[in-house]
Amino acid sequence: MKRISNSTGEQVSVWKRIVYYRDSYMLIAPFMLLFALLTVIPIVAAIGLSFTSFNMLEMPRFIGWQNYQRMFLDDPIFFKVVKNTLIFALVTGPLGYIMSFLFAWLINETGRLMRTILTVIFYMPVLAGNIYFVWAFLLSADSNGIINGWLMQMGFIQEPIGWLIDQNLMLPSLMVVQLWMSLGTGFLAFIAGFQSMDNKLFEAGAIDGIKNRWQELWYITLPSMSNQLLFSAVMQISASFGASAIIITLVGFPTSQYNADTIVTYIMDIGTTRFEMGYACTLAVFLFTLMLLANFVFTNMLRRFQAD
Amino acid sequence: MRAKVGRTIGGNIAVFFVLSLFGAFFLLPVVFTVVTAFKPLNEIFIFPPRLYVVRPTLANFAWLNVMMLDFWVPLSRYIFNTVFITIAGSVLHILIASMAAYPMAKHPFPGRTVLNRIIVLALLFVPAVIYIPQYVILAASKMINTYLAMILPALQSSLGLYLMMNFMKDIPDDILEAAKIDGAREIRIFFSVVMPNVKPAWLTLLIFSFQSLWVYNGGSFIYNEELKTLPAVMATISAGGAIRTGVTAAAALLLMIPPVLLFVSSQSRIIETMKTSGLK
Numbered sequence: 001m002k003r004i005s006n007s008t009g010e011q012v013s014v015w016k017r018i019v020y021y022r023d024s025y026m027l028i029a030p031f032m033l034l035f036a037l038l039t040v041i042p043i044v045a046a047i048g049l050s051f052t053s054f055n056m057l058e059m060p061r062f063i064g065w066q067n068y069q070r071m072f073l074d075d076p077i078f079f080k081v082v083k084n085t086l087i088f089a090l091v092t093g094p095l096g097y098i099m100s101f102l103f104a105w106l107i108n109e110t111g112r113l114m115r116t117i118l119t120v121i122f123y124m125p126v127l128a129g130n131i132y133f134v135w136a137f138l139l140s141a142d143s144n145g146i147i148n149g150w151l152m153q154m155g156f157i158q159e160p161i162g163w164l165i166d167q168n169l170m171l172p173s174l175m176v177v178q179l180w181m182s183l184g185t186g187f188l189a190f191i192a193g194f195q196s197m198d199n200k201l202f203e204a205g206a207i208d209g210i211k212n213r214w215q216e217l218w219y220i221t222l223p224s225m226s227n228q229l230l231f232s233a234v235m236q237i238s239a240s241f242g243a244s245a246i247i248i249t250l251v252g253f254p255t256s257q258y259n260a261d262t263i264v265t266y267i268m269d270i271g272t273t274r275f276e277m278g279y280a281c282t283l284a285v286f287l288f289t290l291m292l293l294a295n296f297v298f299t300n301m302l303r304r305f306q307a308d
Numbered sequence: 309m310r311a312k313v314g315r316t317i318g319g320n321i322a323v324f325f326v327l328s329l330f331g332a333f334f335l336l337p338v339v340f341t342v343v344t345a346f347k348p349l350n351e352i353f354i355f356p357p358r359l360y361v362v363r364p365t366l367a368n369f370a371w372l373n374v375m376m377l378d379f380w381v382p383l384s385r386y387i388f389n390t391v392f393i394t395i396a397g398s399v400l401h402i403l404i405a406s407m408a409a410y411p412m413a414k415h416p417f418p419g420r421t422v423l424n425r426i427i428v429l430a431l432l433f434v435p436a437v438i439y440i441p442q443y444v445i446l447a448a449s450k451m452i453n454t455y456l457a458m459i460l461p462a463l464q465s466s467l468g469l470y471l472m473m474n475f476m477k478d479i480p481d482d483i484l485e486a487a488k489i490d491g492a493r494e495i496r497i498f499f500s501v502v503m504p505n506v507k508p509a510w511l512t513l514l515i516f517s518f519q520s521l522w523v524y525n526g527g528s529f530i531y532n533e534e535l536k537t538l539p540a541v542m543a544t545i546s547a548g549g550a551i552r553t554g555v556t557a558a559a560a561l562l563l564m565i566p567p568v569l570l571f572v573s574s575q576s577r578i579i580e581t582m583k584t585s586g587l588k
Contacts, residue, residue: 025411030407037464130542195579268439
């Protein structure tokens with residue numbers, strides 16, 4: 001498709017260009033209208049509602065910065081869930097990301113048939129949907145729990161451990177389950193990235209003195225996969241900051257004394273259980289900001305890495 | 309053939325070892341589900357727990373069937389709801405996301421750059437966080453407790469548009485130009501030239517959309533029992549506690565078959581699409 005322009009370049013009026021591309025607008029209209037209605041407007045509305053007191057029954061009432069004051073100054077649970085979210089995201093985010101890359105690489109080192117089989121096996125936790133609930137049986141606190149049963153039989157422990165009940169173990173157990181589910185869309189992008197590598201690069205590398213697969217990975221593959229690296233990071237950030245279903249299913253809603261709640265489950269608690277929609281939106285705005293920040297930090301790190 | 313430099317036997321064994329170890333970790337819960345689904349009750353509560361079954365039985369599936377008869381809403385209704393929202397949602401998502409992806413990939417219309425930025429940014433957002441304003445909007449349009457409340461949010465998944473858009477960038481401009489010269493309008497070009505060229509991407513959008521809708525329970529948008537979906541049935545069954553372990557596993561096994569079959573049969577085309585997924 002050629003850009004229409006006259007000899008002076010930019011001088012064709014925007015209106016004329018819009019008319020010229022009217023068919024394009026018609027094609028994007030159904031998606032973009034829905035997207036505006038159910039994603040863009042809700043995000044903007046959440047920012048607006050964060051300055052109100054709103055219970056769904058009456059009209060929202062403007063209360064200025066009060067929700068933000070409450071969040072930062074008067075809500076001890078807020079700090080608890082932020083701490084949980086950060087621990088959870090800072091461990092499962094980078095680890096899940098590295099695992100996605102590493103396993104995609106190792107799988108790519110195998111033959112064609114194995115590659116196909118292993119991709120299905122490693123992607124299975126995400127593919128099988130809500131199967132994560134079986135961790136409730138595997139990590140069950142009595143000796144019928146599979147993990148406890150094995151550990152007791154092998155003599156590592158005498159008493160069953162309350163993996164999902166013990167206040168200090170809940171969060172680490174949930175992180176293991178989250179890591180188990182972390183080979184998702186980003187992992188598939190990496191698998192594809194490895195498969196689309198240009199063989200000429202490897203041949204050239206061999207001539208330039210690449211000696212083993214580690215050097216090949218570090219000097220050739222990593223630098224040419226920067227686009228996949230960025231895309232997978234976005235997927236990983238969204239997954240690790242957004243974890244809620246596994247927490248609700250495995251340790252409860254809300255968790256006892258909010259010891260394993262994250263910002264997302266706390267938003268659900270405030271919104272769905274207590275109908276404090278204004279405050280829930282304030283928390284949501286805080287979470288958006290946190291995720292954008294994480295994305296920004298990662299993008300800059302990757303740029304610096306590439307510049308070196 | 310790929311040039312394999314410095315692949316030692318020791319290294320290959322290490323790769324094999326690491327993959328087997330973690331493969332077992334990733335597969336354990338799935339194996340547990342499959343095995344438990346065929347276990348008789350006395351084998352489920354055996355100590356130490358076993359990951360194999362001695363006398364496999366279909367009793368759990370039979371029980372599942374009996375329990376369904378007691379439901380206030382017939383099981384067929386839940387099955388219909390899940391199948392309906394999954395198929396309608398996925399097909400419509402593929403259609404409207406592809407329609408939008410074509411101009412986003414190929415036409416430099418005013419506003420495209422901004423839209424592109426917004427779509428990429430939206431990849432970050434978790435739906436759970438904006439459910440309150442979404443609820444308000446759906447309620448204002450009288451859509452709470454309707455199929456639309458489950459289907460519409462799935463149609464506008466930014467991931468689907470993003471993947472399709474990147475895939476379409478690789479369509480050669482020549483064939484689009486040729487159709488244009490023949491006098492075809494963009495909408496015809498879209499259906500007769502663009503869509504047939506992006507079949508691998510259809511399957512990719514299908515699998516992602518299918519995965520999320522198949523396990524969707526309606527969230528806070530659905531509270532009418534007759535509109536609830538299979539995951540809600542799962543929750544009811546597993547709420548029965550440890551004694552229902554076998555039945556729960558049987559139900560979970562049946563539920564995971566469709567997405568797994570779909571992925572296995574379309575894997576190579578999904579990987580082909582994901583090759584273009586990179587974020588620039």
